[in-house]
Amino acid sequence: MPIDEITATAAGTWTLGNQTVNRMGFGSMRLTADPDPARALAVLRRAVELGVNHIDTAAFYVSPGGTLGVGTGAARYATELIRAALAPYPEELLIATKVGPGYDPESGFTEALTPAQLRAQVEENLRRLGRDHLDLVNLRLYRRPSPVPLADRFGALAELRAAGLIRHLGLSNARPEQLDEARDIAPVVCVQNSYGVDAYREDDEFVRLCGERGIAYVPFFALAGTRREAGAAAEENPAVDAVARAHGVTSHQVRLAWTLHRGPHVLAIPGTGDPGHLVANVAAAGLRLSAEDLARLG
Numbered sequence: 119m120p121i122d123e124i125t126a127t128a129a130g131t132w133t134l135g136n137q138t139v140n141r142m143g144f145g146s147m148r149l150t151a152d153p154d155p156a157r158a159l160a161v162l163r164r165a166v167e168l169g170v171n172h173i174d175t176a177a178f179y180v181s182p183g184g185t186l187g188v189g190t191g192a193a194r195y196a197t198e199l200i201r202a203a204l205a206p207y208p209e210e211l212l213i214a215t216k217v218g219p220g221y222d223p224e225s226g227f228t229e230a231l232t233p234a235q236l237r238a239q240v241e242e243n244l245r246r247l248g249r250d251h252l253d254l255v256n257l258r259l260y261r262r263p264s265p266v267p268l269a270d271r272f273g274a275l276a277e278l279r280a281a282g283l284i285r286h287l288g289l290s291n292a293r294p295e296q297l298d299e300a301r302d303i304a305p306v307v308c309v310q311n312s313y314g315v316d317a318y319r320e321d322d323e324f325v326r327l328c329g330e331r332g333i334a335y336v337p338f339f340a341l342a343g344t345r346r347e348a349g350a351a352a353e354e355n356p357a358v359d360a361v362a363r364a365h366g367v368t369s370h371q372v373r374l375a376w377t378l379h380r381g382p383h384v385l386a387i388p389g390t391g392d393p394g395h396l397v398a399n400v401a402a403a404g405l406r407l408s409a410e411d412l413a414r415l416g
């Protein structure tokens with residue numbers, strides 16, 4: 119089958135709360151780096167055409183100055199690109215966003231800690247996305263100790279959920295004990311952590327635990343690995359390369375397929391601003407790795 123005929127449906131589905139999505143999704147962080155907004159809009163529309171119905175974003179994905187800190191000229195917000203490309207939104211599309219970190223053109227990065235600050239971030243997401251509710255909000259944690267207990271911050275989001283501003287809640291950059299703490303307050307539908315075939319494997323047990331509890335595990339930096347915001351580099355893992363050669367696919371596709379093979383509850387959100395990379399990434403939804411491949415990849 120031609121690569122651009124493989125759709126996100128090939129990865130199968132997972133239900134987040136009450137909304138079923140294809141397990142191959144899309145991460146929008148990279149879109150703001152493109153100086154040509156028209157290309158970013160085309161990538162988003164193509165992703166949806168290719169069956170993607172789970173898009174990850176954040177109000178602090180903004181250039182210049184924001185997460186990637188590149189580019190010049192007027193600010194480009196990923197949330198606003200999503201709105202421009204896709205509103206009115208297809209009913210089956212789930213947009214996941216995150217709060218905690220924020221970006222202010224005057225003061226740079228900020229962190230919302232109080233209920234009022236968290237509410238302001240939720241309202242910023244609503245405004246920029248042009249929605250009256252948010253499908254899924256992840257509370258993005260930092261690994262350093264916070265001056266405000268998790269229970270207070272997650273509790274504030276649970277209240278916004280009860281008020282109808284948010285449908286579902288998740289955690290990002292979380293540890294298992296924080297998941298337990300949050301679940302005592304409100305249902306958690308996903309954990310979004312950095313994870314990949316040769317990066318952050320200390321989360322192996324957490325991935326398994328999420329599956330056992332029926333919670334989606336959504337890896338980010340599955341391609342970038344420990345290079346994080348710097349993005350993907352030339353392949354450096356001989357095992358990934360060997361499996362890619364054997365299947366006649368790219369190493370990036372093997373990396374994405376590997377995450378999907380970690381369990382039916384693992385959802386991919388690869389990020390790209392490149393239309394060709396988008397097609398290749400979605401096609402990884404159809405890549406089936408053998409037990410031998412998986413053993414080789416460790």
Ligand SMILES: NC(=O)c1ccc[n+]([C@@H]2O[C@H](COP(=O)([O-])OP(=O)(O)OC[C@H]3O[C@@H](n4cnc5c(N)ncnc54)[C@H](OP(=O)(O)O)[C@@H]3O)[C@@H](O)[C@H]2O)c1
Binds near residue numbers: 145174311342
């Ligand atoms: N919760 C959090 O704290 C957090 C943090 C970071 C990101 N995220 C989310 O996770 C998503 C994924 O993370 P990410 O975008 O940083 O990293 P990623 O998906 O691991 O990798 C993106 C990098 O890989 C390149 N790439 C993508 N597809 C490729 C392909 N087929 N062939 C070659 N290169 C390819 C991209 O460059 P090109 O643009 O040139 O393709 C970019 O450099 C983000 O978009 C964002 O939505 C969440």
